[in-house]
Structures are given as C-alpha cells and as structure tokens.
Amino acid sequence: MAQIEEMTDTVGVSGRTATRGLPGVAAVAGATFTVVTSEMLPVGLLTPIGDALEVTEGTAGLSLTVTGVVGAVSAPLLTPLLGRFDRRTVLCALMAVLAVGNLLAAWSPDFAVMVVARVLVGIGMGGVWAIAAGLAVRLVPPKSTGAATALIFSGIAVASVLGVPAGTYVGELTDWRTAFASAGALALVVLVALAVLLPRLPAEQDVRLGGVVRLFDDARVRTGLAVVALLVTGHFAAYTYVRPVLEAVSGAGAGLIGTLLLVYGVAGVAGNFAAGAGAARSPRSTLLVIGAVLAATVALVPVLGGSVPAAGVLLAVWGLSYGGVSVSTQSWLLAAAPEAREAVSSLFVGVFNGAIALGALAGGLAADGAGVAAVMWLGAGLAAAAVAVTALGRAPSAARG
Template structure:
C-alpha cells in the first residue's frame, strides 16, 4: 500500500454485554470459543445452502424439467436476495440488539430453506431462494462486528476469518454431504438438511452469543449516511465484477467435471470437498495477511484468482489439472473475499456492520452476474470451459477498478472496548453491558 490511511471516524454502533472481568481488548477468554463457534456455525449453515445449489443443479433441472442454464437462475435468485437483504436489513435494524438480530436473521434463513424444499416449480424455487438469501449478508455483517467485539479489535481480521471459516468448512463437509443426499435421495431432502442446520445454529446463538446493544444514538439515517462515500461504491463495483469471475466457473462446476473433465457424477461431491479444503486454506492465510495489509491482500487475491481461472480454462480437460485448479481457485478466491470484506468495513468506519454486510452484497452481485454470464456463454454453445476465460477477464477488470479506487485515503474504524466499574460485586446472572467506542484518531500506513 502506498501513501497513508488516516484513521479517523468514531464507531458508535454497539455496546457489548460483558461481565466486569472483561479484558481490555475483548470479552473474556472463557466465552470467546463458544461465542465464535456459534457464529462459525451460522457461517457453516449459510455456506452450505449457498454452495450446495451448484452441486444440485443437474438434479434440480431434471426434477423441475428445465435446462441447466435455466436452473442456474436459482443461484442468481439467492444472490439477489443477499444483495437486497444485506444493506436493507442491516440499516433498518440499526437499533436492535445484535444478538437478537442474529437470531431473527437465522429464523428467516431457516424458513427460506424449508420453503425451498417444498417448491413445486422453478419459479417458486427462485422465490424461496430469494427469501433464503435475504438474511445472508446481514448475518455475516453483524456477525463480523460481534466477532470483533468478542476477540478484540486488534484481531479483527481473524474475527472475520473465523466466521468465514464456517463457510469454508461447509464446502468441505456440508456441501458434499448435501450433494450426496441430493443425488441419492432428493435435492429437496438436501434443503431440509440445511433447515435443520439453521435450527442448530439458532440454539447455539441463543445459548452462547452475548448481547451487543446498538448505541442509543444509532439510527437508520446515521447508518445510511455511511453510503455517501464514492470510494465505497467504486470498491463495491470492483468486488462485484472481480468476484463474478470465480462464480462464472463455480456455478457450473458439476457439468464441467462430468462433461468436460470426464469424471463420473459420483466424484462431484469429492470435487466440491476439495474446493472447500482450498477455501479453508485460503481463510487461514487470508486472515493473517489481512491483519498485516488489507490492500496488499486484496491485490494478491485479485491477481492470483485471475491466474487460476486461466489455469482452469487451460487444464479443464485433464483430471489432475482440473482438480488442482479448482482447489487453487478455492484458496485464492477466499483470500480475496475475506480481504474485500475487511476493506469495505474500513470504508464505513461509522457503520462497520453495514460495511461488512455490503461486502456480501457485492460478492453476491458477483455471484448473480457470474452465474448469469456463465450461463449465457454455455447457452451459446461455447462449452463449459468458456466461462473460465470470461471469469479471468472479469477478475482482471475488477483489479483495475479497485486499483483506481484505492488511491484515495480513507477512514476506517478504530475499536476499543471500555468497561464501567461496578460499585459493588454483581451476582452471577445476565451479562452486564460494556461499551465499544472509538479510539482517538491515529495515522498509519501499510
């Protein structure tokens, strides 16, 4: 990163519910693991439903009697739900306790997946997937701020990575399992399974996540005011376009593996699991890299993802080459996605929940656009490798746009947690509040 980022802006969005023994950099260690586990479980559930659809497209298309490109519109519908729901739900729920909001979002998520399981037509399935996608971005956005409060601001990159780890592990376990269920039982049963995951997450959030109350002065207007930043929307566009490259390929990974690479349908769950392993590795690497340099990690993610997409196009007909490229795509895309979320949080210092949610809107604009563009080139008879070339171009374009936007200095949130000293020892019971307030302005360069 060249130049310096001026760290200004006051974060006034949350109060943390904690005991008087809360450490200065976050909540007590005894509560960190279960709270983060609950958030990661939410990421696991959401990741399973988001990516399982890619592996179930052939079964959905056959059952609902439509073509695979038409069935791909189901993926687009979910992504559009994320795009609409992330900023809308996060902003309108600005005054609601973060724990209560997370629970409400998971209720909506569970309902959307149950409705998906019983959809009688592709139109109804698209509507149900739209509903299931609405809470996606808001959950990750609010959860990212909750995670930062739990582990402490100095480890915010790893807090985001922990939530994203749930999503990546979903691609190792949840998505392949859903694909196996879809192939051997029914794609509808796979969505019922996701609904059960949602209920499990609800129980974990209720039991382990502490209260995180909105600041009294936080309003819908104050949240939306953060959207006036031109660099934010340029970064949003770069994210949407650049990340669309990965989804142009991954949305049609099942027919790519069977029709081009020549592997059997039974290997599709294994390929999806390998992609998930790559995503998990990318999360572990990306969280640490983002804590060192957000911009540097974004550039690395863009460039490496473009290169890997070209590798998919070149080696897609060879089993070893195709599988290697898919694993690497999981690694590079996750490094990119995690760093982009952190960057958008930096661009909304007064409303980090909204910034994190917007990152998922941007990623899912890319999801919708990538699936749509990939379907177009396939429908034109160009084959299942053509989306990889288109995807490489989209990712390169996203890199160029992001590079232009990052030249301008921006503010980013500087977290600190303060704790009122109780006059007398408090009995064991509900968690008391502490406050998350802005630290003084400081200047740093990466």
C-alpha cells in the first residue's frame, strides 16, 4: 500500500505524474498475469485434457512443454526484432496472438491442434513478459519506478501461484475447454485496456541480439541464470504433475484438488511479497532459504502427504517458498546488469520458460517411466542443486549475502 501511495503522490519530469502512469502500469500487470496464467493453465487440467484428447498424462504435459520452449526462444529473439516498433502496438498484437491461442486450445479436437494453440500462447507469452520488464521506467517518474516495476511483476507472481487453481476451479465447475476460453476472453479484455490506458511508447533502446548474447560473459549473470534454470526446472518437474500426485498419494478427489491448489496459491502470493523485501537486501541469502525449503518440502510430499490435511500443509509451504523465486532471481539479474535491463530480462524470460518446458518434459518422462511419486524426488534434487550453485556461484555486489 505504501508503494502505491508513493506512486500516486509523486510528480515526475515534464509534468508527468505517477497517478497518470498508474493505470498503464496496472494494464501491463494485467498483461503479465494473463500470459503466465495462460502458459500454466494445463497444470491443473492434465487429467481431463488427457482423457478428452485420448493421450497419457505425460503426453498431455507436453502442452506446457511446447509453450515453454516457444516462449524461451521468442523472448530473446522478439526483443531485438521488434525494437523499432511502438511498445503499445507490440503488446496489443501479442495479446491478440495469445487470445487466438487460448481460443484455439478451447476448440481443439485433438492433441495436434492443442500443440499449435500452445505454440501461439508461447509466442504471446514470451514477447509480453520480456517487453513488460522495461516499461515501468517509461510510465512513471524515477521515484516511483521501483514500485511500478514491482506492480508489473506482481502479475507474474500472482499468476504463477493463483492461475493454476483458478483454471482448475473453472474446469471443475464447467469443463477444461471453458477454462481456456475464459483465458482467451481475458486476453481480449487486457488488449483493450492496454490500447486505452498506455500512451504511445516508441522504441528507446536499440537492443541487438549480439548484446543479449554477450551478457553470458558475465559470471554473475551466468550464476543467476543457472539458479533460475535449476529452481524452475525442479519446481515444474514436480508441480506440472501435482494433480495426479495428489490423487495417488493423498487420495484427494477432483473436488478437493482446486482447494489444495488454492492453498498453495495464497501461500505463494505471501511468499512473493516476503521474498521481495528480503531480495532487496540480499537476493543470495533469500534464494538460499527458498531453495532449501523448496527441496525439503517437495521431497516430503510422497513421504508425509498421505492425507489431505498433511498435503495441504506441504502445499502451503511449497507455495510460500516458490512464490519468491521470480522476484528474487529478477533482483539478482537486474543487479548484475543494471545497464542492460531489457536485454537481461529477455534472457531471464528465455531461461525461465526453457526451464518450465524442461521441467514439464522431465517430469513427464519420470511420471510415465517410474510413477508420479518419482517427479517429487526429481524436483527436490534439482532444487538442492540450485542451493549449491547459489552458495558457490558469483553474485553481484548487491546480491552478496
């Protein structure tokens, strides 16, 4: 609340006030929420999607994998490719692509059409997420930039923890196709909001692909990206298949899955804001705690999650820890390359979504080959590896614990 008050009270240069910029910031936050919700929508719907399209749960999980792969590739490529176009126009076009992808997914008569739909979602998601990272500084005065950036990325954080249970609830009340159609309708609403609330945003930076690639030369950036890759791969190897795990280990019926995921989501929102405060002081220390708690919790799900109440507690702790991953890793990377915020953000989005794809793929192989409980051990091991890299890797000065 204090951050929002600061944004509304501050007067910037050239007569631009944060009050005028706040609606645009909120619209961009709505866009980040919508794209990430769309990306992860299949997580809570794998069982009904697999049944309807006549594929295994592991194969249905590829609907998340393909979106992550496309998002990982499109983010660093679209940023330099679209550098000369007005950002408002680009965002509106990408939201239109996202809407078409979701509506096509809702209609898909077979898994091949679903894959095409999820490719479109990946293009929209990767582009929006990468571009949104650098917009706060252009919408509000300098004093309010931090609060505006936090608000924009809160859309990602909230979607990461609430988008899945929301989609699951819609799927339970109606069916999984309605969940995708609802996401498509939301994308169209956000498109209109962006067109109305954002000012013209001509390109400011000339971001070249070579400049993006050269960021890998910085050991601090490499370490941060490695931590992102390990934490997100581990999380999604396990979380993509959380519904079948809960059904097999805890005996939770379809009616309770949405409630358990909502518990996870609410805890995740709290974790986002708690980690945001800690990451501002020391992203390394914050990530050490996050990784350790995440590894332990995921490993305990097959051991202690044999009842619905126990599973609910474990999911709450899981959400609390993973909810802080995005803001903490973003803080690390922005501190490592403050002079190249848009470029490093595109790398972050690429690695993050590549890790989502890899996690969903690895989890699917583990689920089909060794049973759904095995995905928990895989996720825990990767989170533990992230702790080691966080502790031993090179951090930027602002990220030293």
